[in-house]
Amino acid sequence: MLRTLALLVLLAGQDDLKTLHDRATAALKAARTPEAATAAGVELLRVADAAWAANQYDTCGKAAGQAEQAARGAGAAALQAEAKRRQAEAKYAGAEYAKCAVALKTLADKPGDPDASGTWGLFLCFVKGDIAAGLPVLANASDPFLASVAELEKKGGATTADALAAAGAWWKGSADVDAKGLLTGATMKVKADKDFIARARTKMVERAVYWYGLAWPALTPAEREEVRARLKQAQANAKPTPYKPATPDGWGSMSGDFGRADLADVHARTGRYSLRFTPSKKTKSPWIVCDMKNVRFRPGRTYVFSVWYLTEKLEGGDHGFVTTANWSKGGAGNGSCLVVAHRDEPFWHKVTAEFTVPDGCDTFTMQFVMSAQAGQVFVDDVSIQDKNEPGRELVPNGSFE
Numbered sequence: 001m002l003r004t005l006a007l008l009v010l011l012a013g014q015d016d017l018k019t020l021h022d023r024a025t026a027a028l029k030a031a032r033t034p035e036a037a038t039a040a041g042v043e044l045l046r047v048a049d050a051a052w053a054a055n056q057y058d059t060c061g062k063a064a065g066q067a068e069q070a071a072r073g074a075g076a077a078a079l080q081a082e083a084k085r086r087q088a089e090a091k092y093a094g095a096e097y098a099k100c101a102v103a104l105k106t107l108a109d110k111p112g113d114p115d116a117s118g119t120w121g122l123f124l125c126f127v128k129g130d131i132a133a134g135l136p137v138l139a140n141a142s143d144p145f146l147a148s149v150a151e152l153e154k155k156g157g158a159t160t161a162d163a164l165a166a167a168g169a170w171w172k173g174s175a176d177v178d179a180k181g182l183l184t185g186a187t188m189k190v191k192a193d194k195d196f197i198a199r200a201r202t203k204m205v206e207r208a209v210y211w212y213g214l215a216w217p218a219l220t221p222a223e224r225e226e227v228r229a230r231l232k233q234a235q236a237n238a239k240p241t242p243y244k245p246a247t248p249d250g251w252g253s254m255s256g257d258f259g260r261a262d263l264a265d266v267h268a269r270t271g272r273y274s275l276r277f278t279p280s281k282k283t284k285s286p287w288i289v290c291d292m293k294n295v296r297f298r299p300g301r302t303y304v305f306s307v308w309y310l311t312e313k314l315e316g317g318d319h320g321f322v323t324t325a326n327w328s329k330g331g332a333g334n335g336s337c338l339v340v341a342h343r344d345e346p347f348w349h350k351v352t353a354e355f356t357v358p359d360g361c362d363t364f365t366m367q368f369v370m371s372a373q374a375g376q377v378f379v380d381d382v383s384i385q386d387k388n389e390p391g392r393e394l395v396p397n398g399s400f401e
Helices: 002-010 014-030 034-053 058-073 077-098 100-107 114-127 133-136 143-155 160-176 192-216 221-238
Strands: 259-264 273-279 288-293 301-316 321-329 332-339 349-356 365-371 374-386
Touching: 002 273, 014 034, 014 058, 034 058, 034 077, 058 077, 077 114, 100 114, 114 133, 114 143, 114 192, 133 143, 143 192, 160 192, 160 221, 160 349, 273 365, 301 321, 365 374
Parallel strands: none
Antiparallel strands: 259 273, 273 374, 288 365, 301 349, 301 374, 321 332, 321 365
16 A cells, blocks of 8 residues: 555655655664664655656665665564565566556557556556556556456456456466466467466455455465465465474474464465464363563553464454463553454464553563364464564564564
8 A cells, every 4th residue: 555655645746755755864864773764764664655656666766775774773573574675676666667658658648558458557556566456457457367357456346256257367367477478378478477476476365365354354274275375275385385383483482282383374364374273082171372472661651562463264252363462560461352253364464562561660561362162273474563663673573474
């Protein structure tokens, strides 16, 4: 989603983008503390967002590079990793955007030209990741697959059948993109670049998963099993790595008498692994607790706590799955809870909460507790950040790599 800053730049023009970049650069130069450097890095990533939205990829890459510099000096590992990823994306997108110059000129002279629409629509959808902008362009493409899937998208999933049709089309498209960069049955070459093909396949799968997620509540048990199998296949194709059972770095005890918590590569939102919770079949009241201790907090400050989860056929238990943030003073505890209500949704969901640590607290523990008697829960990308210092991650190895 484009941020407000990005939209403002699109409305105001390139001059305002330069002004915003100059301000963020000045803030970085003036930073004398890790907190100030982190804040400057966050602002620079916002500039990168705005530049990306305006197709100014050189500026995007430069701002992301400055953000990485700021994060490195501040010790903000999560911000540094994100800035590095943005640099790579800007470099690739800039090169692909340059290839669209002829198509853009053609569309200026001949709006709706089929071949030019295909080239520009593919860039918008599969490089820039802007499906909303790209699909109307692809509707005019000479490629029959691209044109047909654009028509399916126009229906907006008005019915379950429409959502399944759109999901199925994207899923088939992801399988039909071959190593030569052709869409099966198409008359138009897409790209010969293997990186582009991989990105296109990934975006197609993501779009299929989006439509499967919308259709999920109304699916029959048989349809759900078919979708579930496809989701697992997509995960296996994206992360072809061997399973590595272990305790992730930076985390405490993972298993108990009532079940286990371990690393799994069956599902992962990012990276290769997520944290999997599985109850034991020997008990009717399992409680699995995973502690992450020694996270440092400042009393009186407000923190933003978020976690991504995916559930598989949870049954029984009072809550199914609960995430808690617990703080205490001399053993007297208090806490903020996030309760996972979805019992069987094999799609990643994000839950977020804010909490303020009371004055005088000296201990903090984050826990994941599973009370379901059957099924599995997968957790990934756990994050805690000071509300006043966004971008400075407090959770070590929240992606379980």
